[in-house]
Amino acid sequence: MAIDYKFWHYTPSIAGAVIATIIFALVTGFHMFRLFKNRTWFCLPFVIGGLFETIGYAARGAAHSDTKSVTPYVIQSLLILLAPILFAGSIYMILGRIIQRTAGSSLSIIRPQWVTRIFVAGDVLCFLMQSSGGGLLAKAKTQEDVDMAQNIVLGGLILQIFIFGFFVVVAGVWHARLGKNPTGASKEMGGVWKKWMWMLYAVSACITARNICRVVEYGIGQDGYLMQHEWTLYIYDFLLMIITLAICIQWYEPNIQISAARSNDVEVGPWN
Template sequence: MIANTASPSTPVSYLLHLHLDLVARAVDHNPDKGHKTPAEFAREGRYNYVPSFAPAVVFCVIYAIAMTINLGQFIRHRAWFWWVMNFAIALELVGYIARAVSVKHLASRDVFIVQLVLILVAPAVMAAACYMSFGRVVVWVIPREYQSARHLWVPARRVTPIFAGCDVLSFFVQVVGGSMIASGNTPAKINRGRNVVLTGLALQLTTFGFFVVAALRLLVLLRTRLRTIPLPQERNWPLFLVMVNVANVLILIRTTLRLVEYAMGNSNYLLNHEWYFYVFDSVLMFFVVLVFIVFHPGHYLPYLGFKRKGLRFSDNADKGLFASLARGTKIPPGMVQMDARDG
Protein backbone atom coordinates (compact mmCIF):
# COMPACT_ATOMS: atom_id res chain seq x y z
CA MET A 1 0.00 0.00 0.00
CA ILE A 2 1.29 3.43 -0.90
CA ALA A 3 -0.23 4.81 2.27
CA ASN A 4 2.26 2.81 4.33
CA THR A 5 5.45 4.11 2.73
CA ALA A 6 7.90 6.30 4.62
CA SER A 7 6.93 9.89 5.23
CA PRO A 8 8.36 12.27 2.59
CA SER A 9 10.83 14.88 3.79
CA THR A 10 9.98 17.82 1.51
CA PRO A 11 6.72 19.73 0.83
CA VAL A 12 6.73 18.71 -2.86
CA SER A 13 7.24 15.03 -2.10
CA TYR A 14 4.66 15.22 0.70
CA LEU A 15 2.01 16.61 -1.69
CA LEU A 16 2.87 13.99 -4.28
CA HIS A 17 2.73 11.23 -1.64
CA LEU A 18 -0.66 12.47 -0.44
CA HIS A 19 -2.01 12.63 -3.97
CA LEU A 20 -0.81 9.07 -4.70
CA ASP A 21 -2.49 7.83 -1.53
CA LEU A 22 -5.79 9.51 -2.39
CA VAL A 23 -5.74 8.17 -5.94
CA ALA A 24 -5.01 4.68 -4.57
CA ARG A 25 -8.09 4.81 -2.40
CA ALA A 26 -10.10 6.36 -5.22
CA VAL A 27 -9.16 3.46 -7.50
CA ASP A 28 -10.37 1.01 -4.85
CA HIS A 29 -13.70 2.89 -4.63
CA ASN A 30 -14.15 3.21 -8.40
CA PRO A 31 -17.64 1.85 -9.11
CA ASP A 32 -16.66 1.06 -12.73
CA LYS A 33 -13.91 -1.33 -11.67
CA GLY A 34 -16.34 -4.15 -11.13
CA HIS A 35 -18.00 -3.72 -14.53
CA LYS A 36 -15.21 -5.61 -16.31
CA THR A 37 -15.32 -9.32 -16.75
CA PRO A 38 -12.25 -11.30 -15.61
CA ALA A 39 -11.25 -11.69 -19.27
CA GLU A 40 -11.57 -7.92 -19.90
CA PHE A 41 -9.58 -7.10 -16.78
CA ALA A 42 -6.87 -9.54 -17.84
CA ARG A 43 -6.54 -7.67 -21.17
CA GLU A 44 -7.02 -4.07 -19.99
CA GLY A 45 -6.36 -3.95 -16.26
CA ARG A 46 -7.55 -0.56 -14.96
CA TYR A 47 -7.12 1.10 -18.35
CA ASN A 48 -10.10 1.75 -20.60
CA TYR A 49 -8.33 0.04 -23.50
CA VAL A 50 -5.73 -2.64 -24.14
CA PRO A 51 -2.52 -0.69 -23.38
CA SER A 52 0.50 -0.92 -25.67
CA PHE A 53 3.96 -1.72 -24.35
CA ALA A 54 6.07 -0.35 -27.23
CA PRO A 55 5.06 3.35 -27.00
CA ALA A 56 5.65 3.32 -23.25
CA VAL A 57 9.18 2.01 -23.80
CA VAL A 58 9.79 4.59 -26.55
CA PHE A 59 8.92 7.44 -24.20
CA CYS A 60 11.03 5.89 -21.44
CA VAL A 61 14.02 6.09 -23.79
CA ILE A 62 13.13 9.57 -25.03
CA TYR A 63 12.79 11.03 -21.55
CA ALA A 64 15.93 9.23 -20.35
CA ILE A 65 17.88 10.96 -23.13
CA ALA A 66 16.20 14.28 -22.34
CA MET A 67 17.00 13.86 -18.63
CA THR A 68 20.68 13.23 -19.41
CA ILE A 69 20.92 16.26 -21.69
CA ASN A 70 19.12 18.54 -19.23
CA LEU A 71 21.30 17.51 -16.32
CA GLY A 72 24.36 18.22 -18.46
CA GLN A 73 23.04 21.67 -19.40
CA PHE A 74 22.00 22.31 -15.80
CA ILE A 75 25.56 21.76 -14.56
CA ARG A 76 27.31 23.29 -17.58
CA HIS A 77 25.47 26.61 -17.24
CA ARG A 78 25.10 26.48 -13.46
CA ALA A 79 21.44 27.23 -14.11
CA TRP A 80 20.27 26.36 -10.62
CA PHE A 81 16.80 27.87 -10.98
CA TRP A 82 16.18 25.36 -13.81
CA TRP A 83 15.91 22.48 -11.34
CA VAL A 84 12.16 22.79 -11.87
CA MET A 85 12.35 21.58 -15.47
CA ASN A 86 14.74 18.79 -14.48
CA PHE A 87 12.23 17.70 -11.82
CA ALA A 88 9.40 17.74 -14.38
CA ILE A 89 11.39 15.56 -16.79
CA ALA A 90 12.23 13.17 -13.95
CA LEU A 91 8.50 12.85 -13.19
CA GLU A 92 7.78 12.06 -16.84
CA LEU A 93 10.62 9.53 -16.99
CA VAL A 94 9.55 7.66 -13.86
CA GLY A 95 5.92 7.89 -15.00
CA TYR A 96 6.63 6.18 -18.33
CA ILE A 97 8.85 3.57 -16.69
CA ALA A 98 5.94 2.81 -14.38
CA ARG A 99 3.57 2.74 -17.35
CA ALA A 100 5.76 0.19 -19.16
CA VAL A 101 5.83 -1.96 -16.02
CA SER A 102 2.09 -1.49 -15.57
CA VAL A 103 1.35 -2.74 -19.08
CA LYS A 104 3.20 -5.96 -18.27
CA HIS A 105 1.62 -6.27 -14.81
CA LEU A 106 -1.98 -5.19 -15.35
CA ALA A 107 -3.13 -6.52 -11.99
CA SER A 108 -0.76 -4.21 -10.08
CA ARG A 109 -2.76 -1.33 -8.67
CA ASP A 110 0.17 0.61 -7.20
CA VAL A 111 2.20 0.72 -10.42
CA PHE A 112 -0.90 1.88 -12.32
CA ILE A 113 -1.40 4.71 -9.82
CA VAL A 114 2.24 5.83 -10.00
CA GLN A 115 2.18 6.18 -13.79
CA LEU A 116 -1.22 7.88 -13.70
CA VAL A 117 -0.28 10.54 -11.14
CA LEU A 118 3.28 11.32 -12.27
CA ILE A 119 2.35 11.80 -15.92
CA LEU A 120 -0.67 13.86 -14.84
CA VAL A 121 1.24 16.32 -12.62
CA ALA A 122 4.49 16.72 -14.61
CA PRO A 123 3.10 19.38 -17.01
CA ALA A 124 2.13 21.57 -14.05
CA VAL A 125 5.79 21.54 -12.99
CA MET A 126 6.79 22.46 -16.56
CA ALA A 127 4.37 25.37 -16.32
CA ALA A 128 6.23 26.55 -13.21
CA ALA A 129 9.46 26.53 -15.25
CA CYS A 130 7.73 28.77 -17.79
CA TYR A 131 6.65 31.15 -15.00
CA MET A 132 10.22 31.40 -13.73
CA SER A 133 11.72 31.94 -17.19
CA PHE A 134 9.18 34.61 -18.06
CA GLY A 135 9.74 36.40 -14.75
CA ARG A 136 13.50 36.53 -15.28
CA VAL A 137 13.13 37.90 -18.81
CA VAL A 138 10.79 40.63 -17.60
CA VAL A 139 12.94 41.69 -14.62
CA TRP A 140 16.03 41.87 -16.82
CA VAL A 141 14.63 43.39 -20.00
CA ILE A 142 11.65 45.57 -19.21
CA PRO A 143 12.37 49.08 -17.81
CA ARG A 144 11.36 49.38 -14.18
CA GLU A 145 8.60 51.90 -14.93
CA TYR A 146 6.90 49.28 -17.13
CA GLN A 147 7.16 46.40 -14.66
CA SER A 148 3.90 47.24 -12.92
CA ALA A 149 0.58 45.43 -13.05
CA ARG A 150 -0.76 48.26 -15.19
CA HIS A 151 1.48 47.27 -18.08
CA LEU A 152 2.07 43.56 -17.46
CA TRP A 153 -1.16 42.71 -15.57
CA VAL A 154 1.09 41.15 -12.90
CA PRO A 155 4.01 42.93 -11.14
CA ALA A 156 7.25 41.64 -12.65
CA ARG A 157 8.75 40.39 -9.38
CA ARG A 158 5.51 38.68 -8.40
CA VAL A 159 5.05 36.57 -11.53
CA THR A 160 6.48 33.35 -10.07
CA PRO A 161 4.96 33.52 -6.54
CA ILE A 162 1.49 34.54 -7.81
CA PHE A 163 1.14 31.91 -10.51
CA ALA A 164 2.93 29.17 -8.56
CA GLY A 165 0.71 29.97 -5.55
CA CYS A 166 -2.41 29.57 -7.69
CA ASP A 167 -1.06 26.24 -8.93
CA VAL A 168 -0.64 25.03 -5.34
CA LEU A 169 -4.18 26.19 -4.50
CA SER A 170 -5.63 24.30 -7.47
CA PHE A 171 -3.68 21.22 -6.40
CA PHE A 172 -5.17 21.35 -2.90
CA VAL A 173 -8.67 21.69 -4.37
CA GLN A 174 -7.99 18.54 -6.40
CA VAL A 175 -6.74 16.78 -3.26
CA VAL A 176 -9.96 17.67 -1.44
CA GLY A 177 -12.00 16.33 -4.35
CA GLY A 178 -9.88 13.19 -4.42
CA SER A 179 -10.47 12.61 -0.71
CA MET A 180 -14.21 12.99 -1.28
CA ILE A 181 -14.06 10.40 -4.07
CA ALA A 182 -11.96 8.08 -1.90
CA SER A 183 -14.33 8.28 1.07
CA GLY A 184 -17.57 8.35 -0.94
CA ASN A 185 -19.75 5.28 -0.54
CA THR A 186 -22.56 6.36 -2.87
CA PRO A 187 -22.59 7.49 -6.52
CA ALA A 188 -23.82 10.96 -5.42
CA LYS A 189 -20.88 11.48 -3.05
CA ILE A 190 -18.38 10.22 -5.61
CA ASN A 191 -19.82 12.53 -8.29
CA ARG A 192 -19.63 15.44 -5.84
CA GLY A 193 -15.94 14.70 -5.32
CA ARG A 194 -15.44 14.51 -9.08
CA ASN A 195 -16.97 17.98 -9.42
CA VAL A 196 -14.53 19.33 -6.85
CA VAL A 197 -11.64 17.79 -8.80
CA LEU A 198 -12.97 19.43 -11.96
CA THR A 199 -13.09 22.75 -10.09
CA GLY A 200 -9.42 22.35 -9.23
CA LEU A 201 -8.56 21.55 -12.83
CA ALA A 202 -10.59 24.53 -14.02
CA LEU A 203 -8.74 26.79 -11.56
CA GLN A 204 -5.42 25.48 -12.81
CA LEU A 205 -6.47 26.01 -16.42
CA THR A 206 -7.75 29.53 -15.69
CA THR A 207 -4.51 30.49 -13.93
CA PHE A 208 -2.30 29.16 -16.69
CA GLY A 209 -4.59 30.58 -19.37
CA PHE A 210 -4.27 34.04 -17.82
CA PHE A 211 -0.50 33.63 -17.72
CA VAL A 212 -0.42 32.65 -21.40
CA VAL A 213 -2.43 35.75 -22.34
CA ALA A 214 -0.19 37.98 -20.19
CA ALA A 215 2.94 36.51 -21.79
CA LEU A 216 1.56 37.01 -25.29
CA ARG A 217 0.56 40.55 -24.36
CA LEU A 218 4.17 41.32 -23.48
CA LEU A 219 5.13 40.54 -27.08
CA VAL A 220 2.59 43.13 -28.20
CA LEU A 221 3.91 45.65 -25.66
CA LEU A 222 7.45 45.19 -26.97
CA ARG A 223 6.30 45.93 -30.51
CA THR A 224 4.25 48.98 -29.60
CA ARG A 225 4.88 51.05 -26.50
CA LEU A 226 8.44 49.79 -25.92
CA ARG A 227 9.45 49.79 -29.56
CA THR A 228 11.57 52.95 -29.32
CA ILE A 229 13.02 52.28 -25.85
CA PRO A 230 16.59 50.88 -25.74
CA LEU A 231 16.52 47.32 -24.44
CA PRO A 232 19.35 44.88 -23.62
CA GLN A 233 21.23 43.51 -26.61
CA GLU A 234 23.57 41.02 -24.91
CA ARG A 235 21.44 38.03 -25.81
CA ASN A 236 18.72 37.15 -28.28
CA TRP A 237 16.11 37.20 -25.52
CA PRO A 238 13.19 38.02 -27.91
CA LEU A 239 13.65 34.58 -29.49
CA PHE A 240 13.70 32.94 -26.06
CA LEU A 241 10.53 34.81 -25.07
CA VAL A 242 8.79 33.57 -28.21
CA MET A 243 9.79 29.99 -27.38
CA VAL A 244 8.46 30.37 -23.82
CA ASN A 245 5.14 31.32 -25.41
CA VAL A 246 5.31 28.28 -27.71
CA ALA A 247 5.78 26.06 -24.65
CA ASN A 248 2.92 27.87 -22.91
CA VAL A 249 0.53 27.15 -25.78
CA LEU A 250 1.50 23.46 -25.89
CA ILE A 251 0.88 23.07 -22.15
CA LEU A 252 -2.40 24.98 -22.44
CA ILE A 253 -3.65 22.69 -25.22
CA ARG A 254 -2.76 19.60 -23.20
CA THR A 255 -4.36 20.92 -19.99
CA THR A 256 -7.55 21.91 -21.80
CA LEU A 257 -7.94 18.47 -23.32
CA ARG A 258 -7.27 16.82 -19.96
CA LEU A 259 -10.03 18.92 -18.40
CA VAL A 260 -12.43 17.88 -21.17
CA GLU A 261 -11.44 14.24 -20.65
CA TYR A 262 -12.23 14.37 -16.93
CA ALA A 263 -15.43 16.36 -17.48
CA MET A 264 -16.84 13.71 -19.83
CA GLY A 265 -16.98 11.06 -17.11
CA ASN A 266 -15.54 7.59 -16.58
CA SER A 267 -16.04 6.39 -20.15
CA ASN A 268 -15.64 8.60 -23.21
CA TYR A 269 -13.83 8.67 -26.54
CA LEU A 270 -10.77 10.49 -25.15
CA LEU A 271 -10.43 8.14 -22.19
CA ASN A 272 -11.13 5.01 -24.21
CA HIS A 273 -8.47 5.48 -26.92
CA GLU A 274 -4.77 5.25 -26.13
CA TRP A 275 -3.67 7.20 -29.21
CA TYR A 276 -5.25 10.34 -27.75
CA PHE A 277 -3.11 10.07 -24.62
CA TYR A 278 0.13 9.66 -26.55
CA VAL A 279 -0.59 12.36 -29.15
CA PHE A 280 -2.04 15.05 -26.90
CA ASP A 281 -0.09 14.39 -23.71
CA SER A 282 3.12 12.44 -24.33
CA VAL A 283 4.09 14.09 -27.63
CA LEU A 284 3.03 17.62 -26.69
CA MET A 285 4.94 17.53 -23.40
CA PHE A 286 8.04 16.13 -25.09
CA PHE A 287 7.90 19.08 -27.51
CA VAL A 288 7.95 21.39 -24.46
CA VAL A 289 11.06 19.60 -23.19
CA LEU A 290 12.64 19.77 -26.66
CA VAL A 291 11.96 23.51 -26.90
CA PHE A 292 13.99 24.16 -23.76
CA ILE A 293 16.77 21.78 -24.75
CA VAL A 294 17.34 23.79 -27.95
CA PHE A 295 16.57 27.17 -26.37
CA HIS A 296 18.04 26.55 -22.94
CA PRO A 297 17.88 29.55 -20.55
CA GLY A 298 21.60 29.17 -19.89
CA HIS A 299 22.26 30.57 -23.37
CA TYR A 300 19.82 33.46 -23.05
CA LEU A 301 19.38 34.68 -19.48
CA PRO A 302 21.29 36.18 -16.60
CA TYR A 303 20.05 35.44 -13.07
CA LEU A 304 20.62 31.68 -13.39
CA GLY A 305 21.04 31.20 -9.65
CA PHE A 306 18.28 30.85 -7.10
CA LYS A 307 18.43 34.61 -6.47
CA ARG A 308 18.57 37.30 -9.12
CA LYS A 309 21.80 38.97 -8.00
CA GLY A 310 23.74 40.99 -10.56
CA LEU A 311 23.72 40.80 -14.35
CA ARG A 312 25.58 37.49 -14.64
CA PHE A 313 25.50 35.15 -17.61
CA SER A 314 26.75 31.60 -17.95
CA ASP A 315 30.45 31.15 -18.75
CA ASN A 316 29.23 28.80 -21.49
CA ALA A 317 26.56 31.10 -22.94
CA ASP A 318 28.34 31.09 -26.32
CA LYS A 319 29.35 27.43 -26.34
CA GLY A 320 27.32 24.52 -27.62
CA LEU A 321 25.38 23.32 -30.64
CA PHE A 322 22.61 25.91 -30.41
CA ALA A 323 24.57 28.80 -28.86
CA SER A 324 24.66 30.83 -32.08
CA LEU A 325 20.87 31.30 -31.89
CA ALA A 326 21.25 33.12 -28.57
CA ARG A 327 23.91 35.66 -29.45
CA GLY A 328 23.05 39.33 -29.22
CA THR A 329 23.03 41.73 -32.15
CA LYS A 330 25.27 44.58 -31.02
CA ILE A 331 27.56 43.48 -28.23
CA PRO A 332 30.33 41.02 -29.24
CA PRO A 333 29.73 37.50 -27.84
CA GLY A 334 32.93 37.60 -25.79
CA MET A 335 31.54 40.42 -23.67
CA VAL A 336 28.89 38.17 -22.16
CA GLN A 337 31.35 35.60 -20.85
CA MET A 338 30.75 36.60 -17.27
CA ASP A 339 30.85 34.65 -14.05
CA ALA A 340 27.64 32.68 -13.52
CA ARG A 341 28.14 32.00 -9.83
CA ASP A 342 25.32 33.24 -7.64
CA GLY A 343 27.14 35.04 -4.89
Protein backbone atom coordinates in the same frame (compact mmCIF):
# COMPACT_ATOMS: atom_id res chain seq x y z
CA MET B 1 -23.60 2.16 -3.72
CA ALA B 2 -20.25 0.35 -3.79
CA ILE B 3 -18.66 -0.17 -7.18
CA ASP B 4 -15.81 -2.20 -8.59
CA TYR B 5 -13.75 0.68 -9.95
CA LYS B 6 -12.03 -0.27 -13.18
CA PHE B 7 -8.54 1.23 -13.46
CA TRP B 8 -8.02 0.53 -17.14
CA HIS B 9 -10.43 0.29 -20.06
CA TYR B 10 -7.67 -1.28 -22.15
CA THR B 11 -4.40 -3.11 -21.63
CA PRO B 12 -1.62 -0.48 -21.56
CA SER B 13 0.75 -0.86 -24.49
CA ILE B 14 4.15 -2.12 -23.37
CA ALA B 15 5.78 -0.86 -26.58
CA GLY B 16 4.28 2.61 -26.24
CA ALA B 17 5.25 2.82 -22.56
CA VAL B 18 8.84 1.70 -23.20
CA ILE B 19 9.32 4.13 -26.08
CA ALA B 20 7.83 7.02 -24.06
CA THR B 21 9.97 6.14 -21.02
CA ILE B 22 13.18 6.06 -23.05
CA ILE B 23 12.44 9.33 -24.85
CA PHE B 24 11.54 11.15 -21.63
CA ALA B 25 14.61 9.71 -19.89
CA LEU B 26 16.91 10.95 -22.66
CA VAL B 27 15.38 14.43 -22.86
CA THR B 28 15.29 14.76 -19.07
CA GLY B 29 18.91 13.65 -18.88
CA PHE B 30 19.85 16.42 -21.32
CA HIS B 31 17.91 18.93 -19.20
CA MET B 32 19.76 17.73 -16.11
CA PHE B 33 23.13 18.08 -17.86
CA ARG B 34 22.38 21.65 -18.93
CA LEU B 35 20.95 22.53 -15.50
CA PHE B 36 24.16 21.62 -13.69
CA LYS B 37 26.45 22.92 -16.41
CA ASN B 38 24.88 26.39 -16.52
CA ARG B 39 23.64 26.48 -12.89
CA THR B 40 20.26 27.80 -13.97
CA TRP B 41 18.55 26.45 -10.85
CA PHE B 42 15.22 28.11 -11.59
CA CYS B 43 14.84 25.48 -14.34
CA LEU B 44 14.89 22.65 -11.80
CA PRO B 45 11.10 22.05 -12.14
CA PHE B 46 11.73 21.05 -15.79
CA VAL B 47 13.99 18.25 -14.57
CA ILE B 48 11.58 17.14 -11.83
CA GLY B 49 8.68 17.22 -14.28
CA GLY B 50 10.69 15.19 -16.78
CA LEU B 51 11.42 12.61 -14.07
CA PHE B 52 7.69 12.50 -13.26
CA GLU B 53 6.93 11.75 -16.91
CA THR B 54 9.67 9.11 -17.15
CA ILE B 55 8.54 7.26 -14.02
CA GLY B 56 4.89 7.68 -15.00
CA TYR B 57 5.28 6.00 -18.37
CA ALA B 58 7.48 3.28 -16.83
CA ALA B 59 4.59 2.57 -14.45
CA ARG B 60 2.24 2.27 -17.42
CA GLY B 61 4.55 -0.37 -18.82
CA ALA B 62 4.53 -2.19 -15.48
CA ALA B 63 0.71 -2.22 -15.56
CA HIS B 64 0.67 -4.09 -18.88
CA SER B 65 0.88 -7.48 -17.17
CA ASP B 66 -1.31 -6.60 -14.18
CA THR B 67 -4.11 -4.15 -14.90
CA LYS B 68 -5.71 -4.73 -11.49
CA SER B 69 -2.68 -3.58 -9.47
CA VAL B 70 -3.27 -0.27 -7.71
CA THR B 71 0.35 0.88 -7.40
CA PRO B 72 1.36 1.30 -11.07
CA TYR B 73 -2.01 2.86 -11.87
CA VAL B 74 -1.69 5.47 -9.11
CA ILE B 75 1.95 6.24 -9.99
CA GLN B 76 1.31 6.79 -13.69
CA SER B 77 -1.96 8.61 -13.13
CA LEU B 78 -0.55 11.14 -10.66
CA LEU B 79 2.90 11.72 -12.18
CA ILE B 80 1.74 12.13 -15.79
CA LEU B 81 -1.12 14.34 -14.61
CA LEU B 82 1.09 16.59 -12.46
CA ALA B 83 4.26 16.96 -14.57
CA PRO B 84 2.96 19.85 -16.76
CA ILE B 85 2.30 21.91 -13.62
CA LEU B 86 6.04 21.75 -12.90
CA PHE B 87 6.87 22.77 -16.47
CA ALA B 88 4.55 25.75 -16.08
CA GLY B 89 6.31 26.76 -12.84
CA SER B 90 9.64 27.23 -14.60
CA ILE B 91 7.98 29.08 -17.47
CA TYR B 92 6.54 31.60 -15.00
CA MET B 93 10.00 32.18 -13.53
CA ILE B 94 11.53 32.54 -16.98
CA LEU B 95 9.17 35.40 -17.90
CA GLY B 96 10.10 37.25 -14.72
CA ARG B 97 13.79 36.93 -15.56
CA ILE B 98 13.34 38.06 -19.16
CA ILE B 99 11.46 41.13 -17.93
CA GLN B 100 14.24 41.97 -15.49
CA ARG B 101 17.03 41.17 -17.96
CA THR B 102 15.56 43.64 -20.46
CA ALA B 103 15.09 46.28 -17.70
CA GLY B 104 11.41 46.32 -18.62
CA SER B 105 9.69 46.05 -15.25
CA SER B 106 7.88 49.35 -15.68
CA LEU B 107 6.17 48.00 -18.80
CA SER B 108 4.68 44.94 -17.11
CA ILE B 109 1.18 45.04 -15.61
CA ILE B 110 2.61 42.92 -12.78
CA ARG B 111 6.08 43.46 -11.36
CA PRO B 112 8.41 40.59 -12.34
CA GLN B 113 8.94 39.56 -8.70
CA TRP B 114 5.18 39.18 -8.34
CA VAL B 115 4.83 37.40 -11.68
CA THR B 116 6.74 34.48 -10.22
CA ARG B 117 5.04 34.58 -6.81
CA ILE B 118 1.47 34.90 -8.08
CA PHE B 119 1.62 32.30 -10.82
CA VAL B 120 3.73 29.79 -8.89
CA ALA B 121 1.27 30.08 -5.98
CA GLY B 122 -1.53 29.31 -8.45
CA ASP B 123 0.52 26.39 -9.72
CA VAL B 124 0.86 25.00 -6.20
CA LEU B 125 -2.91 25.21 -5.71
CA CYS B 126 -3.51 23.39 -9.01
CA PHE B 127 -0.93 20.78 -7.99
CA LEU B 128 -2.67 20.15 -4.67
CA MET B 129 -6.12 19.94 -6.26
CA GLN B 130 -5.09 17.54 -9.00
CA SER B 131 -2.94 15.34 -6.76
CA SER B 132 -5.67 15.04 -4.13
CA GLY B 133 -8.28 14.31 -6.81
CA GLY B 134 -6.05 11.69 -8.42
CA GLY B 135 -5.41 10.03 -5.06
CA LEU B 136 -9.10 9.95 -4.21
CA LEU B 137 -9.93 8.48 -7.61
CA ALA B 138 -7.60 5.53 -7.02
CA LYS B 139 -9.28 4.84 -3.66
CA ALA B 140 -12.87 5.33 -4.88
CA LYS B 141 -15.34 2.75 -3.55
CA THR B 142 -18.62 4.29 -4.70
CA GLN B 143 -19.80 6.16 -7.77
CA GLU B 144 -20.11 9.27 -5.61
CA ASP B 145 -16.41 8.94 -4.70
CA VAL B 146 -15.49 8.65 -8.37
CA ASP B 147 -17.58 11.67 -9.33
CA MET B 148 -16.14 13.79 -6.51
CA ALA B 149 -12.53 12.82 -7.32
CA GLN B 150 -12.99 13.51 -11.04
CA ASN B 151 -14.59 16.88 -10.27
CA ILE B 152 -11.63 17.85 -8.08
CA VAL B 153 -9.16 16.96 -10.85
CA LEU B 154 -11.38 18.73 -13.37
CA GLY B 155 -11.50 21.84 -11.19
CA GLY B 156 -7.70 21.85 -10.89
CA LEU B 157 -7.30 21.55 -14.66
CA ILE B 158 -9.80 24.32 -15.37
CA LEU B 159 -8.12 26.58 -12.80
CA GLN B 160 -4.76 25.86 -14.43
CA ILE B 161 -6.14 26.89 -17.82
CA PHE B 162 -7.42 30.19 -16.43
CA ILE B 163 -4.15 30.89 -14.62
CA PHE B 164 -2.14 30.08 -17.72
CA GLY B 165 -4.44 32.22 -19.84
CA PHE B 166 -3.88 35.21 -17.55
CA PHE B 167 -0.15 34.54 -17.65
CA VAL B 168 -0.15 34.69 -21.46
CA VAL B 169 -2.06 37.98 -21.30
CA VAL B 170 0.54 39.42 -18.91
CA ALA B 171 3.36 38.20 -21.18
CA GLY B 172 1.66 39.48 -24.34
CA VAL B 173 0.96 42.96 -22.94
CA TRP B 174 4.54 43.31 -21.74
CA HIS B 175 5.87 42.01 -25.08
CA ALA B 176 3.81 44.55 -27.04
CA ARG B 177 4.79 47.44 -24.79
CA LEU B 178 8.50 46.63 -24.97
CA GLY B 179 8.23 46.29 -28.74
CA LYS B 180 6.87 49.84 -28.94
CA ASN B 181 9.15 51.29 -26.25
CA PRO B 182 12.41 49.27 -26.27
CA THR B 183 14.80 49.72 -23.37
CA GLY B 184 18.54 50.07 -23.74
CA ALA B 185 19.02 46.55 -22.40
CA SER B 186 16.55 45.06 -24.89
CA LYS B 187 18.33 46.83 -27.74
CA GLU B 188 21.64 45.34 -26.60
CA MET B 189 20.05 41.90 -26.71
CA GLY B 190 18.96 42.36 -30.32
CA GLY B 191 16.27 39.86 -31.23
CA VAL B 192 17.17 37.35 -28.52
CA TRP B 193 14.44 38.39 -26.09
CA LYS B 194 11.82 38.28 -28.87
CA LYS B 195 12.90 34.78 -29.87
CA TRP B 196 12.60 33.65 -26.28
CA MET B 197 9.13 35.17 -25.95
CA TRP B 198 7.90 33.28 -29.01
CA MET B 199 9.35 30.11 -27.55
CA LEU B 200 7.46 30.88 -24.34
CA TYR B 201 4.22 31.24 -26.33
CA ALA B 202 4.89 27.94 -28.10
CA VAL B 203 5.30 25.96 -24.88
CA SER B 204 2.32 27.80 -23.38
CA ALA B 205 0.21 26.67 -26.34
CA CYS B 206 1.36 23.05 -25.88
CA ILE B 207 0.54 23.02 -22.17
CA THR B 208 -2.81 24.76 -22.68
CA ALA B 209 -3.83 22.35 -25.46
CA ARG B 210 -2.90 19.42 -23.25
CA ASN B 211 -4.90 20.83 -20.33
CA ILE B 212 -7.95 21.41 -22.50
CA CYS B 213 -7.82 17.80 -23.70
CA ARG B 214 -7.50 16.64 -20.11
CA VAL B 215 -10.54 18.72 -19.16
CA VAL B 216 -12.51 17.02 -21.96
CA GLU B 217 -11.20 13.62 -20.80
CA TYR B 218 -12.34 14.07 -17.20
CA GLY B 219 -15.43 15.98 -18.25
CA ILE B 220 -16.89 13.14 -20.32
CA GLY B 221 -15.79 10.58 -17.72
CA GLN B 222 -14.99 6.88 -17.68
CA ASP B 223 -17.30 6.03 -20.56
CA GLY B 224 -15.80 8.66 -22.84
CA TYR B 225 -13.68 7.93 -25.90
CA LEU B 226 -10.51 9.47 -24.45
CA MET B 227 -10.39 7.25 -21.37
CA GLN B 228 -11.22 4.13 -23.36
CA HIS B 229 -8.61 4.55 -26.10
CA GLU B 230 -4.94 4.72 -25.11
CA TRP B 231 -3.61 6.23 -28.34
CA THR B 232 -5.25 9.57 -27.51
CA LEU B 233 -3.05 9.98 -24.40
CA TYR B 234 0.08 9.68 -26.51
CA ILE B 235 -1.15 12.47 -28.81
CA TYR B 236 -2.43 15.09 -26.39
CA ASP B 237 -0.13 14.37 -23.45
CA PHE B 238 3.05 12.50 -24.41
CA LEU B 239 3.63 14.28 -27.73
CA LEU B 240 2.80 17.79 -26.48
CA MET B 241 4.92 17.41 -23.34
CA ILE B 242 7.91 16.08 -25.29
CA ILE B 243 7.65 19.11 -27.59
CA THR B 244 7.48 21.32 -24.50
CA LEU B 245 10.61 19.79 -22.96
CA ALA B 246 12.46 19.91 -26.28
CA ILE B 247 11.76 23.63 -26.69
CA CYS B 248 12.60 24.37 -23.06
CA ILE B 249 16.11 22.97 -23.44
CA GLN B 250 16.91 26.42 -24.91
CA TRP B 251 16.21 28.14 -21.58
CA TYR B 252 19.45 26.96 -19.95
CA GLU B 253 21.25 30.17 -20.83
CA PRO B 254 23.52 31.62 -18.10
CA ASN B 255 22.84 35.18 -19.30
CA ILE B 256 19.21 34.95 -18.21
CA GLN B 257 20.35 34.83 -14.59
CA ILE B 258 19.53 38.05 -12.77
CA SER B 259 22.46 39.76 -11.09
CA ALA B 260 22.12 41.96 -8.02
CA ALA B 261 22.62 45.02 -10.22
CA ARG B 262 19.79 43.90 -12.50
CA SER B 263 17.34 43.28 -9.69
CA ASN B 264 16.26 46.92 -9.74
CA ASP B 265 16.39 47.23 -13.52
CA VAL B 266 19.82 48.84 -13.57
CA GLU B 267 21.27 48.12 -17.00
CA VAL B 268 24.46 46.12 -16.76
CA GLY B 269 26.61 45.11 -19.69
CA PRO B 270 25.65 43.69 -23.07
CA TRP B 271 23.85 40.47 -23.84
CA ASN B 272 26.62 38.13 -24.89
